[in-house]
Structure formats: structure tokens, C-alpha cells
Amino acid sequence: MRSTICLTAALALCATSALAHTKAAAKSAAFQLNETTWTFVDKKTKVRESIDGDGNYILQSVAGKHLDHGTAVMKGHKACFTSAMTKEGEVCWTTGPVKIRHSMVTTSSKGRKLRVTRAAYVSMSMPK
Numbered sequence: 344m345r346s347t348i349c350l351t352a353a354l355a356l357c358a359t360s361a362l363a364h365t366k367a368a369a370k371s372a373a374f375q376l377n378e379t380t381w382t383f384v385d386k387k388t389k390v391r392e393s394i395d396g397d398g399n400y401i402l403q404s405v406a407g408k409h410l411d412h413g414t415a416v417m418k419g420h421k422a423c424f425t426s427a428m429t430k431e432g433e434v435c436w437t438t439g440p441v442k443i444r445h446s447m448v449t450t451s452s453k454g455r456k457l458r459v460t461r462a463a464y465v466s467m468s469m470p471k
Contacts, residue, residue, distance in 0.1 A: 374438045376415055376422050380462040385410075393467040400424060401467040409470045421452075 380393040382405070392402045394415045402411040413426040423435040435452040446460040 374417065374420065374422075374440060376417050376438070378464050380465045381459045382462050383457055383459045385457070391462070391465070391467075393465050395466065401469065403467065412469060422449075 389405045394400045421435040436449045441461045
């Protein structure tokens with residue numbers, strides 16, 4: 344009887360430990376959009392986009408011209424952007440873990456493909 348209780352306790356401990364490890368791994372693998380900066384070429388213009396800690400994004404040309412701003416949120420494994428300047432509505436893009444100075448090809452919910460490169464985070468502000 345004592346060995347059955349010990350075996351049951353050991354199995355419960357292992358199951359709890361495995362579940363905690365799985366949850367921790369899932370959290371650490373989750374794609375983080377806030378406080379990231381990206382560069383890409385859009386319609387022949389090289390642009391920089393930064394998403395702040397509250398999920399607000401600003402898009403401007405590398406030369407400094409304001410192009411767009413709005414909100415960004417993660418929905419599952421997609422980064423979804425809603426512009427405050429257009430009536431396009433929410434557009435979601437595929438994501439994956441990307442290290443700074445590395446790039447990936449992302450696809451929008453409208454089928455558009457775009458190569459983006461992650462840059463070191465740069466805080467941006469609205470033009471005055």
C-alpha cells in the first residue's frame with residue numbers, strides 16, 4: 344500500500360512538473376510584437392515601423408516622412424494592424440520568432456508577401 348501511495352505521488356509530481364514546463368515553454372516561445380522595430384520596402388520606399396509597449400505603431404520612411412500610425416495586436420500567431428489613417432480595416436500578417444538583424448517573409452490576410460527585417464527597438468513619436 345505504501346509503495347502505491349509513493350508511486351501515485353511521484354506520478355502526480357511528474358505530471359505537474361511536465362505541465363508547468365510545457366506552459367513555461369509556450370510562454371517563452373510566444374511572439375512578442377510590442378517594443379519591436381521593423382524595416383522593409385513598401386512601394387519602393389524604405390520604411391521603419393515601431394510598435395510601442397502599448398501596441399501603438401508608427402510607420403515612417405527612413406528619411407523621416409510620416410506614413411501611417413494605428414494599433415497593433417497579436418491574434419494567435421498573427422500580427423494585426425489597424426490604421427488610424429485609412430479605412431482599410433484590420434490587416435493581419437503571419438509571424439515567427441525573428442532575431443534582431445534577421446528577416447522573414449510575412450504574408451498578409453489579403454495575400455500580400457513582404458520581406459521584413461527586425462531592427463533594434465527605436466521609440467518613435469507622432470510628428471508635430
